[in-house]
Amino acid sequence: MKTIVKHRLFWPSASLLALIVINTIARGSFVKITVRDGELYGALIDILRNSAPLMLVALGMTIVIATRGIDLSVGAIMAVSGAVSLQIIAGSDEPDNIGVVATAVLAALGVSLVLGAWNGFLVSVVGIQPIIATLVLMLAGRGVALLITGGFITTVNSEPYEFIATGYLLLLPFAFVLAMVIVAVVGFVERRSALGVLTEAVGINPEASRLAGVRSRGIVWGAYIVSGVLAGIAGILYSSNIRAADANAAGLLIELYAILAVVLGGTSLMGGKFSIAGTVIGVLIIQTLESTILFLGVPSAQSPVFFALVVVIVVLIQSPRVHTWGRKLFGGSRSRDSSKPSSDVEVAA
Amino acid sequence: MTLTQDSAVPPMIEMRGITISFPGVLALDDVDFTLRAGEVHSLMGENGAGKSTLIKALTGVYAIDAGAISVGGEERSFHSTADAQAAGISTVYQEVNLCANLTVGENVMLGHEPRKGGRIDWSAAHRAAAEHLAGLGLTIDTRSMLSSHSIAVQQLVAISRAMVLDAKVLILDEPTSSLDRGEVDNLFGVVRGLRDKGVAILFVSHFLDQVYEIADRITVLRNGKLVGEYAIGDLARDQLVTKMIGRALNELDAIADSAERAVDRSGTPVIKAEGLGKRGLLEPADIDVYEGEVVGLAGLLGSGRTELVRLLYGADRADSGAVEIAGSPVKITSPRHAIDNHVAFSSEDRRAEGIIGDLTVAENIVLGIQARKGWVHKIRKAEQDAIVSEYIASLDVRPANPNALARNLSGGNQQKLLLARWLATAPQLLILDEPTRGIDVGAKADIQRKVAELSAAGLSVIFISSELEEVLRIAQRVVVLRDRKRIGEVDSSAVDLDGLVDYIANEGKGTAA
Numbered sequence: 087m088k089t090i091v092k093h094r095l096f097w098p099s100a101s102l103l104a105l106i107v108i109n110t111i112a113r114g115s116f117v118k119i120t121v122r123d124g125e126l127y128g129a130l131i132d133i134l135r136n137s138a139p140l141m142l143v144a145l146g147m148t149i150v151i152a153t154r155g156i157d158l159s160v161g162a163i164m165a166v167s168g169a170v171s172l173q174i175i176a177g178s179d180e181p182d183n184i185g186v187v188a189t190a191v192l193a194a195l196g197v198s199l200v201l202g203a204w205n206g207f208l209v210s211v212v213g214i215q216p217i218i219a220t221l222v223l224m225l226a227g228r229g230v231a232l233l234i235t236g237g238f239i240t241t242v243n244s245e246p247y248e249f250i251a252t253g254y255l256l257l258l259p260f261a262f263v264l265a266m267v268i269v270a271v272v273g274f275v276e277r278r279s280a281l282g283v284l285t286e287a288v289g290i291n292p293e294a295s296r297l298a299g300v301r302s303r304g305i306v307w308g309a310y311i312v313s314g315v316l317a318g319i320a321g322i323l324y325s326s327n328i329r330a331a332d333a334n335a336a337g338l339l340i341e342l343y344a345i346l347a348v349v350l351g352g353t354s355l356m357g358g359k360f361s362i363a364g365t366v367i368g369v370l371i372i373q374t375l376e377s378t379i380l381f382l383g384v385p386s387a388q389s390p391v392f393f394a395l396v397v398v399i400v401v402l403i404q405s406p407r408v409h410t411w412g413r414k415l416f417g418g419s420r421s422r423d424s425s426k427p428s429s430d431v432e433v434a435a
Numbered sequence: 436m437t438l439t440q441d442s443a444v445p446p447m448i449e450m451r452g453i454t455i456s457f458p459g460v461l462a463l464d465d466v467d468f469t470l471r472a473g474e475v476h477s478l479m480g481e482n483g484a485g486k487s488t489l490i491k492a493l494t495g496v497y498a499i500d501a502g503a504i505s506v507g508g509e510e511r512s513f514h515s516t517a518d519a520q521a522a523g524i525s526t527v528y529q530e531v532n533l534c535a536n537l538t539v540g541e542n543v544m545l546g547h548e549p550r551k552g553g554r555i556d557w558s559a560a561h562r563a564a565a566e567h568l569a570g571l572g573l574t575i576d577t578r579s580m581l582s583s584h585s586i587a588v589q590q591l592v593a594i595s596r597a598m599v600l601d602a603k604v605l606i607l608d609e610p611t612s613s614l615d616r617g618e619v620d621n622l623f624g625v626v627r628g629l630r631d632k633g634v635a636i637l638f639v640s641h642f643l644d645q646v647y648e649i650a651d652r653i654t655v656l657r658n659g660k661l662v663g664e665y666a667i668g669d670l671a672r673d674q675l676v677t678k679m680i681g682r683a684l685n686e687l688d689a690i691a692d693s694a695e696r697a698v699d700r701s702g703t704p705v706i707k708a709e710g711l712g713k714r715g716l717l718e719p720a721d722i723d724v725y726e727g728e729v730v731g732l733a734g735l736l737g738s739g740r741t742e743l744v745r746l747l748y749g750a751d752r753a754d755s756g757a758v759e760i761a762g763s764p765v766k767i768t769s770p771r772h773a774i775d776n777h778v779a780f781s782s783e784d785r786r787a788e789g790i791i792g793d794l795t796v797a798e799n800i801v802l803g804i805q806a807r808k809g810w811v812h813k814i815r816k817a818e819q820d821a822i823v824s825e826y827i828a829s830l831d832v833r834p835a836n837p838n839a840l841a842r843n844l845s846g847g848n849q850q851k852l853l854l855a856r857w858l859a860t861a862p863q864l865l866i867l868d869e870p871t872r873g874i875d876v877g878a879k880a881d882i883q884r885k886v887a888e889l890s891a892a893g894l895s896v897i898f899i900s901s902e903l904e905e906v907l908r909i910a911q912r913v914v915v916l917r918d919r920k921r922i923g924e925v926d927s928s929a930v931d932l933d934g935l936v937d938y939i940a941n942e943g944k945g946t947a948a
Contacts, residue, residue, distance in 0.1 A: 280805045280813040283798055290793045297750060297788055298856065299774040299806035358793050 094352050097404040098367040103352075105374045105396075106130075110381055115343050116421040125254040129377060135259035139164070139253075139320035141366065142265055143340050144347040145272055146313030148365045151348055153306045154211060154289045154357030156215035160344060161316040162227020163201050164337030167321030169192040169231040171247075172240045173333035181244035190247070201227070202314015206307035220310075224341070231333035241330040251327035255385070261323050271360045272312070280361075285309065289357030347372055350400060371400060443506030447472045447604055447635040448493065448524075454504035455488055460834050460843065465502070466508060466661045468654055470604065475626060475636045477650035477667075481679055481847070483874035484656040485638055486862030488608055493637075494526050495519035505602040507603070525597035533581055533593055540577030542566035543596050549732040567595040571625045587618035591625060598629075605629065606637045623649050624811055641873070643672060657681055657890050658833070680877035693887035693909050694927045698728040703762040706778065707894040708747060717742040719755050719806040720921035722897075722914055724864060729886065729896045730912030731927065733903055739919035740899045741783060746865045747897075748780040749773045761863075774807055777858035783869035783899070785846065789853045792842030796832065796852060797823040799841045826855035831881055847878025847890055854882065857891070865889070866897045871905060903935050915939055 109116040109129075119128035143160045149155045171194035178186045201223060209221035253260040276282035287295045288302040295302050317337070325331050349355060350371055351364025373395050379389045402408050448470035455463040463485045471475050480486050482884040491497045493504065495513030500891055504511055506522045513519045527665050533542045543564040548555040561577045568575065581589060590610055597605055600940060607626070611619050619912060630636055639647055646653065653670060655662040655678045662678050670678075704723040712719035717739045724730045732740040746753040749767040760776050767773050773780065782788035790799055795798055800823050805814055814822075823837045832844075841852060850870055857865055867886070871879040890896050900906050906913055907927050914924045915938055 278809075278813065279810050281810040283794070283802075284806065284810050286801060287791045287794060289799075291787075291791045294782075294788050294791055295806075296804075297748075297770050297780065297782055298791075298802050299771045299805070299860075300802070301771060301809075305810070 134262040138261035138265040144344040146316035147344040152360035158220040159223035161337035163317040164321030167229040167318035168325030169234040183209040189248040198318025202311040205309030210306040480656035485659040523603035525602035535582035729841035731906035731913040738916040777863040779862035780866040797837035847874035
């Protein structure tokens with residue numbers, strides 16, 4: 087039991103579980119899942135489906151943060167990506183043609199990759215601080231998206247394109263399956279190759295890593311490219327869901343939610359050690375909370391306050407210092423962890 | 436040095452059976468420590484022996500897992516540094532922890548300012564501060580900024596602050612490491628004065644000479660365990676060192692002939708640089724190293740030693756010069772490029788430029804080869820384990836736990852970690868910048884022996900150290916730098932320590948040339 091509690095994913099998982107339990111107590115139908123025409127339905131399934139865009143963006147954010155960076159431009163890249171793909175589909179004569187849709191998707195991903203590479207170039211080659219470098223695109227990106235759509239909200243009717251966000255595969259929403267496959271692939275590449283540990287090395291100590299021969303420029307650059315492409319996929323999911331490219335609303339504030347998800351998942355904003363599984367849990371916490379607001383019927387005017395309150399509680403639950411206070415209040419016995427957080431320990435004499 | 440054991444008066448500090456463990460490390464194991472009023476007591480041990488941990492237990496930074504601490508015969512438990520201060524224990528650290536942007540007087544009196552009508556009476560405060568400072572023989576303007584004074588003066592200010600707090604126990608943690616001889620004498624005068632007034636003083640220093648000069652009694656720790664407590668007169672220096680490292684120091688003699696070893700300089704040098712320089716950093720300098728040769732770089736701090744090897748390694752880019760590796764010309768533009776050419780470099784700044792603190796011992800050791808292989812081909816777990824356990828054993832890294840975080844290791848062990856990282860890449864030229872700085876005798880001997888051993892087996896080494904004895908013991912040839920310029924080269928068998936010092940000072944016109 088003690089080792090379970092000490093696992094770094096324990097408190098994020100416990101928070102997620104607590105949210106689900108609270109919802110279920112409030113209304114039992116929350117956990118009810120029904121099968122209709124070989125497709126699963128229910129509040130939990132909606133959470134999984136809706137979490138897909140944030141899942142992808144937060145995944146990219148996790149890797150960027152691990153390199154000591156931050157990517158504020160993800161929302162803007164989503165807008166550009168959606169605008170590119172819908173503009174291509176809307177401009178073609180056969181919006182239902184799978185070839186047209188594939189071209190649109192690939193073009194959108196290509197543009198996202200270029201935008202990610204631009205961010206990476208500014209950070210790793212020019213040496214601009216990440217927050218400033220990505221702020222450029224965050225501010226300019228939506229303008230670019232409006233330029234592409236000609237200032238309008240482009241709408242389309244394309245069945246193959248809509249499938250991406252609303253379709254089903256093997257009982258589950260296709261969007262969720264897609265997000266999980268991508269998470270699994272990225273996680274596999276990071277941990278099965280040495281990319282993960284080299285990324286952490288660069289994030290913990292860039293100069294020592296450089297002197298140790300790590301190609302840190304490539305690793306940092308790559309992180310922003312991955313983040314850009316993942317934001318591009320998220321942009322496609324978003325535009326597919328609403329069948330429109332809304333340059334102003336697509337991915338609005340998603341960079342902040344993604345950062346929140348990364349932190350809830352236990353990755354430090356200081357860079358270094360990162361946890362993809364933690365980020366997945368962080369995203370599910372945020373998405374469950376969004377559903378809770380709808381489910382409990384919190385008036386929309388008050389929902390930001392409610393959201394903020396719950397986030398504060400979740401963050402407090404995870405704080406090591408709060409754990410110490412908790413042990414002092416309820417444990418009675420003097421815990422030695424209290425005065426020696428393992429992260430600050432120096433054994434040197 | 437009259438030590439009368441008066442059993443009626445309880446010792447100022449009595450620590451019994453102190454045990455503290457960190458994840459993976461037993462930092463202190465059932466240690467006893469006694470500090471009496473009116474003595475200067477020195478705590479000795481290698482890096483990682485547990486000195487810092489014991490001090491942190493005494494100052495309330497760490498909670499103890501087992502054992503008891505009594506102050507003046509009364510058992511206390513410290514939950515914070517404030518508890519320890521309230522019990523009369525004050526600490527003066529190597530890096531002075533005062534407010535540099537306040538005046539001297541404000542620092543001395545902080546929190547104890549005399550008040551008049553609810554407001555601070557500043558002129559009284561400064562008068563009181565001046566009195567306290569004068570008590571330590573220090574007459575400076577109490578209204579001057581603390582930061583305008585030298586470290587030595589700042590330390591004395593910190594001590595007078597401890598006196599304002601009415602400290603009965605004063606802990607001096609490496610107080611002399613950045614002081615010159617005169618300042619040390621002055622500090623020791625103050626320390627003796629306080630001792631005579633009945634203050635119990637705990638003095639921690641790496642400098643054996645100073646310990647023998649000031650201490651009345653010594654407690655030795657090794658690997659987190661108590662070795663023993665001795666009156667200073669009962670323990671000769673070599674005995675002390677033997678107790679600290681747990682074996683006799685004469686092992687160093689085994690490497691004494693490294694410098695005498697003949698090196699075959701008839702072939703092509705492993706590396707040869709001509710006119711290597713960079714404007715503002717280093718005037719164009721030559722250096723060559725042959726197979727199996729150790730070339731020392733000697734010179735004062737800032738003489739261009741580090742600059743030269745950084746240019747050689749590509750850590751900084753040279754703007755002039757030509758480099759040949761094994762006879763073929765190369766242009767080294769990055770560390771990575773140097774590594775591909777079998778050149779390895781261990782920086783003088785272990786923490787900032789060496790170890791990756793939040794990664795484990797194993798990950799740090801493997802990092803060099805992994806970086807060279809690229810991220811795609813991860814070294815298999817079994818292979819990693821084999822490499823890691825081999826180097827942990829051959830370099831005697833402690834704790835021998837591959838999963839410990841690198842930053843939790845002591846300086847000497849971090850240095851061994853870096854040595855392991857580079858040796859694992861099988862370099863032909865190994866550049867070591869101050870590999871033994873700030874580490875204890877035992878680890879120092881380990882590292883010197885390893886360098887001597889590897890060079891005898893054919894590895895070429897460039898060895899930089901501020902300790903000239905060390906350079907003369909290991910290197911066959913010594914390149915001397917001064918004022919960012921190479922001033923010459925000496926054969927280390929043809930020169931003794933005084934000769935080398937003379938050479939450095941007199942720009943090659945001395946007796947050694």
